Amino acid sequence: MQRVQTKDAPAAIGPYSQAVIAGGMVFVSGQIPLTPAGVLRQGGIAEQTKQALENLRAVLEAAGSGLDKVVQVSAFLDDINDFAAFNEVYASFFSEPYPARAVVEVSRLPKGVKVEVACVAEGGK
Numbered sequence: 001m002q003r004v005q006t007k008d009a010p011a012a013i014g015p016y017s018q019a020v021i022a023g024g025m026v027f028v029s030g031q032i033p034l035t036p037a038g039v040l041r042q043g044g045i046a047e048q049t050k051q052a053l054e055n056l057r058a059v060l061e062a063a064g065s066g067l068d069k070v071v072q073v074s075a076f077l078d079d080i081n082d083f084a085a086f087n088e089v090y091a092s093f094f095s096e097p098y099p100a101r102a103v104v105e106v107s108r109l110p111k112g113v114k115v116e117v118a119c120v121a122e123g124g125k
Helices: 045-062 080-091
Strands: 002-004 019-022 025-031 070-077 100-105 115-122
Touching: 019 045, 025 045, 025 070, 045 080, 045 115, 070 080, 080 100
Parallel strands: 070 100
Antiparallel strands: 002 019, 019 025, 025 115, 070 115
16 A cells, blocks of 8 residues: 655645555545635635545545546535535536536534535556
């Protein structure tokens, strides 16, 4: 197993890696809307989703993969009523064939954010 770390995404805020590469796959930890400097992205679900997905992309690229190699996405929203707005931003990051995906509402997310996104992708260095 190989650890992935990049300064182009926020540092882990606990005892975990931004991602790991194992068995030819990249497993990216949940990304929340913190800037690479660790500052919470202000705004609603659209702005926060964009930042979380930009972080996801940065970690994947650091691993030698990319959004086009993502096979599965898990997304967590603090309000399922934000689903349509989340989907609109999400669709601007991914193209067909779209990854398999689960989106669920949760009662709370770290730092009080509105969204967290994790994924599994092919590839890796």
